[in-house]
Amino acid sequence: MKASLAIAFFFVLGILMGQVNLDWENLYIPDLMQYTLYLLMLFVGLSFGSDPRIRDILKSAKPRMLLIPLTTIVGTFAGIALYNLLFSEIAPADAFAIGAGFGYYSLSSILIAEFSGSEIAIIALLSNVIRELLTLIFAPQIAKYFGKIAPIASGGATSMDTTLPVIVRVSGKEYLIMSLLNGIILTISVPFIISFIYNTF
Amino acid sequence: MVIGAGFGFVLSNFRNFNSISEKSTSYIIYILLFFMGLGVGTNKEIMDNFQSIGLQSLIISLFSIAGSVVVSAIVFKIFFKNES
Numbered sequence: 001m002k003a004s005l006a007i008a009f010f011f012v013l014g015i016l017m018g019q020v021n022l023d024w025e026n027l028y029i030p031d032l033m034q035y036t037l038y039l040l041m042l043f044v045g046l047s048f049g050s051d052p053r054i055r056d057i058l059k060s061a062k063p064r065m066l067l068i069p070l071t072t073i074v075g076t077f078a079g080i081a082l083y084n085l086l087f088s089e090i091a092p093a094d095a096f097a098i099g100a101g102f103g104y105y106s107l108s109s110i111l112i113a114e115f116s117g118s119e120i121a122i123i124a125l126l127s128n129v130i131r132e133l134l135t136l137i138f139a140p141q142i143a144k145y146f147g148k149i150a151p152i153a154s155g156g157a158t159s160m161d162t163t164l165p166v167i168v169r170v171s172g173k174e175y176l177i178m179s180l181l182n183g184i185i186l187t188i189s190v191p192f193i194i195s196f197i198y199n200t201f
Numbered sequence: 202m203v204i205g206a207g208f209g210f211v212l213s214n215f216r217n218f219n220s221i222s223e224k225s226t227s228y229i230i231y232i233l234l235f236f237m238g239l240g241v242g243t244n245k246e247i248m249d250n251f252q253s254i255g256l257q258s259l260i261i262s263l264f265s266i267a268g269s270v271v272v273s274a275i276v277f278k279i280f281f282k283n284e285s
Contacts, residue, residue: 033233075271150270
């Protein structure tokens with residue numbers, strides 16, 4: 001929660017600073033973002049490679065558990081496909097990329113800003129924050145009506161950290177490893193799937 | 202990211218390396234979000250359309266979640282029902 005507040009703070013600070021009439025054009029914000037983004041990807045990799053939990057989780061994982069991240073990906077894209085049929089405000093590729101954030105709002109919105117510009121990036125940021133919030137709030141109802149892996153799929157990439165406690169509470173401890181594995185695989189997939197979407201469409 | 206994971210795996214033998222790299226990750230995310238905020242704040246079109254942007258965001262997350270939970274209900278029935 002503290003981290004989410006800090007993220008919101010820096011984002012709002014940026015918006016407010018943007019209102020101040022300074023020579024922002026000469027800062028080359030897109031270039032700055034791109035290099036910082038490479039640095040970020042390096043550190044995301046570093047955190048993963050050095051996390052002692054990751055090895056234990058991978059050891060106790062069973063092949064069948066891989067169905068859950070697959071379910072999250074297929075389900076999310078099915079939902080987005082339906083969205084694209086019903087709405088036309090956002091280009092289909094953008095909508096799929098936003099969905100492919102799987103709740104990982106910081107990284108996905110930054111990547112999408114690179115590919116598609118600020119407006120879609122903001123929608124990606126808000127939409128993925130909302131995905132995390134709705135999962136936190138409605139996990140009990142989701143588990144009740146859609147079964148015990150539904151809160152994990154709904155949480156997406158966040159099922160390894162922010163939504164993990166709620167998921168374990170509503171689905172039970174036996175779903176802990178599956179929830180972690182789902183979050184880990186989706187978190188790693190986010191940059192690959194988003195670049196794939198924009199490079200293909 | 203792959204390079205980072207490789208280095209991270211090797212460096213994980215050093216004490217506290219994981220918590221250091223996790224902290225650095227959050228700081229870099231803060232910096233990037235500040236830049237994103239700047240990009241938004243200096244973009245008049247976005248600032249003028251904030252309401253419709255918020256509505257689309259909500260609709261997209263509802264569709265993402267709905268799709269995920271419906272497919273997981275099917276997967277749960279077929280593959281996981283016997284466990285519980």
